[in-house]
Amino acid sequence: MEIYSIGTLMDLELTKEHKMLRESVAHFIKKENPFDRVRELKKDPLGYTKKIWKKMARLDWMGLIFPEEFGGSGMDFSYVMVLLEEFGKGLLPEPWISTVLLGGNLVLMGGSDEQKEEILPLICEGKLFMALAYLEDGGGYDTRYCTTRAVKNDQGFSISGKKIFVTDGCAADKFIISARTSKGISDGEGITLFILPEKAEGLKITPLKTMDGRNAAIFDLDNVQVSCDDIIGIQDKGHSILAEAVDQATIGLCAEMAGGMETALNITVRHLTDRIQFGKPIGSFQATQHKAADMFIQKELALSSVYYATASIAENIKGKRQVISTAKAKCSSAYLDITKTAVQLHGAFGFTNESDISLFIKRAKVTDVLFGDAGYHQKRYASLMGY
């Protein structure tokens, strides 16, 4: 019951400032990131370019939500939503979520003053890339599941274990990793967060390519040595920061997904209008019209859930985590349904890499499982609601 009576009326309209940011990002994407670029970068091991990253930094996009004292603009989370929705419309592959939300934002939430002073300004200037390694085999999507161990020694800790699908793991200068310092493998308690340098001895990085052309990695850690200064926050107490950072990144991703849904729909509508068969545009047939209408409906529902989740984070409302699960479950289902239907409506052409829509179905599948798929979030929702 509670979920409905918290913050149930709000202003979900964008302000003038939001719209200004949106226009400037849209303009940038149009100019710097046409779909040809997206296709080119699929073959590139990094999957993005430092040149574009620098341009983004110069536009002050890296430090959007970081405090001014660290070189940021001190804006609230709603600006992240606006930025990422535009990124998603154009499938911009630059690792903004990893570096800013999973890296910088996590340090901002739980790091020491020294860590913030060292890391945040570098991110704002476009000089530092980060990635977060928490996912493990056997853990599903749960941030509490951690078998990677950090054993205390004279110099600090020795970390051993395996992390899978570290998003943007090939491209980072610094990594944040969750490792267990006490308690059982599924306990939230007993997890410690550490900062690792890329070239850490004992860290083997196996590059992976995701189906949408971005990079990820498997991390094998064999007695990687870290010092106590490398701990983010307090030993054994890292999980709440990890979970919060992942939750916020989840909504950032949802905003990106909602943008992708919009473009996928637009591409499909254009195809339905242009493609002639039986002497008519195929979009004049009811079967295709109704499928397109359902795509529209799903997109609007997903977008609305992103708006509300964004405002919930910005205001830190009670019941925020249920809202986040609502949004991710909805966006996961919607992006997949929309892109599957879109490919279908394109006929055989939809089944080619040449089609623009192919870029979106692949992104939909990858984003579906990042931070938990619909099934995971439905269960998490049920658990949070205490059914």
Place this chain on the structure above:
Amino acid sequence: MKASYSEDEERFRKEIKDWLLENVPPEVRDKTLGGSTMDLDLMIKWHKTLYKKGWVAPHLPKELGGAGFTQVEQFIFNYEYGLSGAPRLKTAIVSLGMLAPLLLQFGTKKQQEKLIPDMISGEAIWCQGFSEPDAGSDLASLSTEALRKGDHFIVNGQKTWTSMADHADWMFMLVRTDPNVKKHAGITFLLVDLKTPGITIRPIEELIDHKAFSEVFFDDVKVPVENVIGEINDGWRVAGALLEHERLNAFPVGDLLYAVETIKTNAGNAFVDGEPLIKDKAFQQKLAEVEIDCNSFFYTFLRMLSKLKTGSQPGPEASLLKVYGAELYQRVMDLNIQTMGPYAQSWYNIDELGNSVHEASKGWINCRSLTIWGGSSEIQRTIIANRILRLPRK
């Protein structure tokens, strides 16, 4: 962007919620889920209670008997109203939800002052005469004709699926006043006193066994020309505006959420092998999926409302409310009846089987109509495709 009520809004919400908690009688609340099956006497009694409080018409001006709430207050009111388990007023849905806003837009001041107060008080019950046996989704092909004879029309024809016709005092209808032009162009919006000689009402039995809607036959029925709303032959445009108003008040979100809470209660009482269904993991996941869609629907409503609040027109997201809301409500009813197990077979025998079974099974079959009336889901999707996505028509 903001995720919480303002202090004033919160105060208003509490006032509404508290009053409803105290004043919605259990015998009314117990019959809400079953839909149109509530006894008319019970409905009228509740209407009177609400009227005394001044809350029958949250959206209509105070001068005419409405509550005169702002858009935001209307939303808060309707939301809390639905959530409290109070039923939509069958005696006034069509008059207050559709005709009154239309009169405010197209009617004369005389028509407004003469007709609206009685709608609000419940003195005058209205019904809507649009559909005909050969004119359902293709409403513009209607053929009930109104022949002009000086200061009145002579109306001949038949309307069907007219809800509440057998209890109504008045009908607003669409008639053909010019058969020689294109079908949309010769239609007039007309108000008819159902006591006029020549009108025969024949109730039709719905799936829920009640005869809640009727066929209405017109044999040389005399209707004064002053009963036209808008201009003669301009009825299609007037009706279009009416459907817009209907769409905005479209889906009672509070009702939806009330139904979801009912599922949880019923699932908590449904034991299978010693465990209540609400603890079954598979059921929980299904419930979560439905509740997540209800939330998303609710947030879409809020986005629409936010636009209204800032003075802009509701965006295209408003179009999905009716089609998606109706199908969502059906999914909710599907899940609710699952909590009844084999009891789902019957909605009779209330004494032996209990009221929850009755409401769940009647509610389940009653909600089949949601995707049919007010523009079927097929029509809604075609509207979205043509008007919003601008897909070609031919």
